[in-house]
Amino acid sequence: MNKHSSPSLGLFAPEILGPAMMQAFRKLDPRSLARNPVIFSTAVVSLVATVLALREALAAGPNAVVGLQIALWLWFTVLFANFAEAVAEGRGKARADAFRATKSSARAKVLIIPGDHTAYRSRDIESVEVGELILVEAGDTIPTDGEVVEGAASVDESAITGESAAVIRESGGDRSSVTGGTRLVSDWLVVRVTAKPGETFLDRMIALVEGARRQKTPNEIALDILLAALTLVFLLVVVTLPVFASWSGTTIPVIYLVALFVTLIPTTIGGLLSAIGIAGMERLVKANVVAKSGRAVEAAGDIDVLLLDKTGTITFGNRMADAFEPAPGITDQELAEAALLASLADDTPEGKSIVDLARRRYGLSGTADPRAVFVPFSAHTRMSGVDLPEGTSIRKGASDAMAVLSGAPLSHAVDQIVKRIGASGGTPLVVARDRRVLGVIHLKDVVKPAIRERFAELRRMGIRTVMITGDNPLTAAAIAAEAGVDDFLAEATPEKKLELIRREQAEGRLVAMCGDGSNDAPALAQADVGVAMNTGTPAAKEAGNLIDLDSDPTKLIEIVLVGKQLLISRGALTTFSVANDVAKYFAILPALFVAAYPGLGVLDVMGLGSPQSAILSAVIFNALVIVALIPIALKGVAYTPASASALLGRNLLVYGLGGLIVPFLGIKAIDLVVDLLHLA
């Protein structure tokens, strides 16, 4: 899965641990702490405890030694939480450095006269603005992101995708976007710059893996609020304790109370929450997917329906004209000629392949009449063509669209051809001159290998796959059957795609969409999870919230796994943390009150050494448990494809029960050590 040569660092590689320790101290900055209510409360309490302990020490009070230790361990709690976040970020930083190395401080060949790619001026890329045209030649590193407006070339994208085979980038069609940092292997391209300096794909990628621009997701914010509320509840609990104590004739030193407070609030999940989120992002980057928002990753964990566009996503997308099939009474030559004229200025891959076939097989050499008016293809009309100066108009397009244009249903003979091509999985393009149907162009496309098994895997995860295509129902059905999708929508315009997504969403389902074309952009934007293929158009990449660098639609499986693991890890550790806090309450209270109520000795199942050692042990346990759980937070809780409710049930049991039991064992063990070393 990870084809990058960038170091795949172990969980606790020294090159991450060292800087992370430094970083843990730097994160004591109140502005940084304030992002996390639980840890912020812990820091405030640590400060209070420090002051109290120092006062006690100066007065040579009886609680001085234990007080200082408590204060120290409270600070450790904060530092460990910071450390967890820093380790998670550190792993991304290594990746960011690898990207930074590919970032060229390059200069750009900015064209002076549009249309003339021989006259250019070399300028610093930082000064090049969106919309300017630059020339890139064989051997050059493409200096920034853009859209190819002229030329075709092979591009080595290994710096970004890790994939060593060069890919074709060309104007028109769905393969027109280029990424800064990749290198031209052959030929030349004129590229319209689409990214502002400092905001290129590579820049965003770096910021992302470093976690610099990571924003909390709505789920994280909701959890933060819950944790803050719990903190408040325990504040009340702790504040009322002295009342009970004085009532029963005991006094509990204030430093015990503040320590108790920290052990009760959800410091474990509070300390690990952001590490879990960052680690999820990192796993995604490892799968060669860039997420623009953490929210998309979480949503991916809950996806019900996956919509895929056909051409270029399920099939390879280089639909090639394979044959001209004339209507009765029309010659091959006549059809080929009309098809050629209608395609001379059509720069879609389909259009180019038609020109190519007409020239190759029929030796036609037509050149475009400069006065001809070209009608470009649109996904909306699903046709294209040309209006010639002498008044002839030629159109080619999807069969249903062409039937509407010619004002009558297709003749039986033509309909048969269309059906035959469709049933074979090919795309039939009907050609008409002055609304008279001349015949059909057979476009062939190939289903990507191994896609069937991957869709079966999605089905096992409970995800329904739906193929949407602008093609006719017969072609769609043939490809759908071959690829093994659950359902399909044919003759879809961009509006219909959008409508389908809205309908699924209105029925309460979470929708993911994979696409690469500009006509997919609205749908990618509307979907809860929009995965744009990296080979796609800039519009598609802008609209999606995830970008797959390998342009592999089945990558969604990995994305879903990462999302599920993120949700499950967070759920499991939250359960553990809260169960832990409840358990601590019952573990420590008897020790604090046993002097006043000897009857409580029964409850004091743990037989902790003394109130001092009980409280100190609890504080130490509370700090150490954060460190102990860092590996789970970073690696994620193990996930196997199973229904969500089964997983939830299992995890609640394991982590809930574990959370209740572990503190008793842990605190007791630490208490023994504390006793042994006479620390309290």
Ligand SMILES: Nc1ncnc2c1ncn2[C@@H]1O[C@H](COP(=O)(O)OP(=O)(O)OP(=O)(O)O)[C@@H](O)[C@H]1O
């Ligand atoms: N260059 C073209 N000229 C005329 N008609 C075309 C051209 N390219 C495609 N078509 C027709 O328009 C239809 C819709 O194309 P569109 O790109 O919207 O969808 P698609 O590529 O078939 O499917 P997908 O939504 O998977 O990309 C095609 O099925 C084909 O019949």
Ligand SMILES: [K+]
């Ligand atoms: K706690």
Ligand SMILES: [Mg+2]
């Ligand atoms: Mg398409």
